[in-house]
Amino acid sequence: MTRIRQDTGYKMRAWRLEGAASDAALIQDAVAKIVTGIGVEDFSHQVLQQVNRVMPVGCWSVYRVGGSQPRMFLSSTYQRKDTTADSWRAYLSGPHLADKSFILDSTGITSPAITHLTAEEIPTPLHRDKVYRQFDMSERLSVVEAESQSEIFALNFYRYNDQRLYSDHELAAFEALAPALLAAVRRHLALSQQSHLTNAMSVDAVRLIFQARRPDLTERELDVVARTVLGMSYEGIATDLGLKLPTVKTYRNRAFDRLDIHFRNELVRYYLLLASAPK
Template identity: 40%
Template sequence: MNAWTLAEENPSGSFALDALSRIIAHIGSPGFASAALSDINRGLPAGSWSVYRTSTASAPVCYLSGSYLRRDATGHCFRAYRDGLYREDSTFEALTGNTLGIVHLTAGDVRNAGHRRMIYERHRLRERLSAARRRDDGSILTVNLYRHDDQAGFRDRELAEFGIMARGLFSAVERQIALQPECGLRNDEQALRRLAPDLAAREMDVCLRLLRGMSHDGIACDLGISATTVKTYRNRAFARLGIHRNNELFAAVLRGDEGALRSR
């Protein structure tokens, strides 16, 4: 029998596998977005990142986003994108089939002037490096790293490192998204109204997105508010519902069991 101890760092000198091992450990954590971005920055500096699904047929959905050691403007960027810019987004047109692809572009490569001005120029984004896959329904799930104007451009070595880690990073993100089931929004809203008729609009917004499996960071990005504010609305909603945890919210909505809520 042989046994040996693994080195703390990857002896090949590539940071990608080390980063992935740390990112995998965060799957399922409410702090996945910030923790994963911090791990990515151990070897591939990125000022911010986002994970969203986009389609020309329906409004995009942001699952998570965040910034590293800077003011977080990802929520403002996504709101501008969702408010109509996504319809003219041609940056993923080179993707074919449903295989994972890499897209690297600079702000100047964004052909739509409004898209370039309202997101890249307004928020001083220099480059985007994405891992993206087209789904069977035509939508595209994309994991995006952004360099800002105060950062150097991506170098060839960094692009190669991203290529090594892209598939594992994409799978980790997909798993994070899939951990909570999606439910029909309209039915969920009706169920929540029956369970707690006094839910405020923002409390409803947050609960509906929790039911879609979105993280606190993703909800903050989608609604254009801070993650701290998301938690405040969640706590208020849970107090009205008489629950304490996300799994209780899922169980109550799936059963429509008002009695179970009030008996807690």
């Protein structure tokens, strides 16, 4: 196994995510069971259970940090009181503003990568005290992927002070597990968002949001954007509305011009902003 490590000024260890082979049969079985849980409600608990077959972990969390709106997507704790939500709130109470524990620039390691540091190696005292010491966490092992120059998407696996530190063998096993784990989490989050959009919204509900917030859209533009948000194909929209396909695309283009967007995924993000804005 080739492992590329480089220590930063505050001793965080980082190396490229290569998927090295270690305990192959066990890891393959754990991955298979994680994959079967994609899209189900207790996916977070299933992941932690399977990771604990490979190596002991106290809790885990999945979040995006570094931008203006940090967000935690998943978390759970293994066979102890779950304090992950409390520790996230503690993190957002100030430590996130100066968090340098995910900086990869100085390591020369490209994303995605694995990072590893102990509580005492957390570079800012506020972060160390309010999160790690307050919640008795001793160590963090992460799969880190840069989403922009400022934002980091991270899968984090923590140990508590009553657990021993990660061994080299366990780090090797985690390296083998990490690529599939990152892919499974990404897929689960994508499916969860799609399911939320499909189940929680109807054409009428989406249309009403746009109608209230963007009165400049015409009736037909509202018909088209509402169905586009819900994932209907343009052919399907044409059939649903009794229009020709070129006509549907004309309404789409006019609506996109008014909204100053260019792609379907931008329309979905725009709708979510409108739907979550104070009334």
